[in-house]
Amino acid sequence: MLPFIWSGLYIFYLMYVRLIMRETLEILLMIMLFYCLLLYLKDENRKPRNLLFFSILYSMLIHTDPRYLFYLLFFIIVFIAYGSFWLGVKKYLLFISITIILLIPWSIRNYVTYNDFILITSHTAEYIRCSNLNKIFKGSDANSLKIVNEDYPTEEERNLVKQGLNLKERSAYEIDAIMHDVYPTSSPLKSMLFWLVEFWRPIRFTCSYSPYPYALFLGKWSLRHNLASLLCYGVLLPFMILGIFYLIKKDKFMCIFLTFPILIHSLLHSLAGATYRYRIPVDAFIIIIAFFGFYGCFFQIKESNNRSKE
Numbered sequence: 001m002l003p004f005i006w007s008g009l010y011i012f013y014l015m016y017v018r019l020i021m022r023e024t025l026e027i028l029l030m031i032m033l034f035y036c037l038l039l040y041l042k043d044e045n046r047k048p049r050n051l052l053f054f055s056i057l058y059s060m061l062i063h064t065d066p067r068y069l070f071y072l073l074f075f076i077i078v079f080i081a082y083g084s085f086w087l088g089v090k091k092y093l094l095f096i097s098i099t100i101i102l103l104i105p106w107s108i109r110n111y112v113t114y115n116d117f118i119l120i121t122s123h124t125a126e127y128i129r130c131s132n133l134n135k136i137f138k139g140s141d142a143n144s145l146k147i148v149n150e151d152y153p154t155e156e157e158r159n160l161v162k163q164g165l166n167l168k169e170r171s172a173y174e175i176d177a178i179m180h181d182v183y184p185t186s187s188p189l190k191s192m193l194f195w196l197v198e199f200w201r202p203i204r205f206t207c208s209y210s211p212y213p214y215a216l217f218l219g220k221w222s223l224r225h226n227l228a229s230l231l232c233y234g235v236l237l238p239f240m241i242l243g244i245f246y247l248i249k250k251d252k253f254m255c256i257f258l259t260f261p262i263l264i265h266s267l268l269h270s271l272a273g274a275t276y277r278y279r280i281p282v283d284a285f286i287i288i289i290a291f292f293g294f295y296g297c298f299f300q301i302k303e304s305n306n307r308s309k310e
Contacts, residue, residue, distance in 0.1 A: 003291045011232040012280050012286070014136070022064050026281040029064065033057040034261060034285075041082040041257075066120045070268045072096070074260070078214070098179045107173040130307040152215040153178055173219050184197045184209035196270040199279050202234030214273065229276070233283070243293030258285050 007013060016024050037167060039049035062068045080088035103119070110118040153161070153170070160167060161178045170178075185191055191211035198210075204221040207259065220228070247255035265282045 002294075003287050005039070006287055006291070009232075010283070011228045012283060016277075016280065021249070023277060023280055026061065027058055028263065029061045031284050033061060035172060037078065038167065038257065041078070047050075051095060052098060055095055055102060059099055059102040063120055067268060069120075071261075071264055072099070074264050078260055082253050096143050146213055148193070148213045149215045152209075152217075159241050164274060171219065174217050177207055177217070182207075182209060184211050184215045186212040187248045192270045195272075195274045196266060198276065199266055199269045199274040200237075201276050202237065203230050210273070234287075236286055239293035240286055241289040241293065242296060243289040243291070246292050246296035247289070251277070258289050261285050262289075 006237075016027070031182050033054065036050055036054040040047070040054055043050060058068075058071075076088065076092040079092040079095070082088070083091075107117065107119060110116075110120075141189070151168075153168075155169070161170075161175060166175060185194065194208075194211050200217075203226045204218070205226065207217070207219050209216055210216045244255060244259060247258070261282045262285050265279070269278050
């Protein structure tokens with residue numbers, strides 16, 4: 001009940017449910033997707049109906065955002081975690097088969113429309129092109145990378161700013177960054193770390209440039225935004241860690257099941273780039289795990305008090 005109440009008052013849910021954005025649909029689909037998967041795995045009879053619903057919801061999710069195809073590589077972990085190895089592999093292959101069948105009609109539509117094979121959308125092809133990966137992870141030579149952000153300050157503009165000229169009327173924060181020679185990183189490992197921090201970020205009191213080739217300037221959050229994020233999301237993080245340890249002792253399968261979307265989502269967006277809004281579809285799992293941690297602390301304190309009274 002408490003996770004349900006917390007979700008009803010969760011500032012990021014309240015912020016996005018009123019907006020027409022894909023994240024709004026992703027939040028709903030992610031919860032429904034894993035609920036159907038849990039029903040299927042918990043059902044001793046393994047009713048195909050729940051697996052079909054799961055596959056349909058997953059097909060809807062990847063049409064909402066093709067990056068969720070990344071999950072397909074790792075779903076086998078959950079299938080194997082609950083039951084025998086070969087049964088898990090069998091059910092995973094069945095799930096893939098159903099998903100492929102569900103993708104065929106839209107792929108045919110794309111072929112008729114574009115006269116080429118396009119899986120889901122043209123953006124999908126962009127994600128899987130080797131040339132795109134080379135562009136992002138080409139190495140430390142930042143000058144060899146094409147900057148996507150056309151507003152990124154060139155060296156010529158940086159020199160003018162240092163002379164006291166602000167021709168593009170940049171904010172005081174960005175001027176300060178330029179004056180202190182703040183540049184975006186082009187290192188693959190530093191880039192992944194940057195996006196991972198942005199994905200999990202509860203507050204932002206500093207400014208920085210996102211990694212090449214995007215090189216977007218990320219300013220500070222307002223005090224109201226920082227406080228809202230810290231109080232609604234930030235306080236969950238220490239309890240989430242406690243909740244993971246609690247679940248490892250009490251129910252290992254549930255620990256794997258609840259942490260799976262969080263870990264895969266984190267890995268995906270450390271590779272593909274992220275801001276905090278890309279985390280919101282898995283916030284439901286963070287909330288649930290955090291309250292397991294809260295319950296664990298509560299009962300531990302209660303038991304300690306009872307023992308002290310004896």
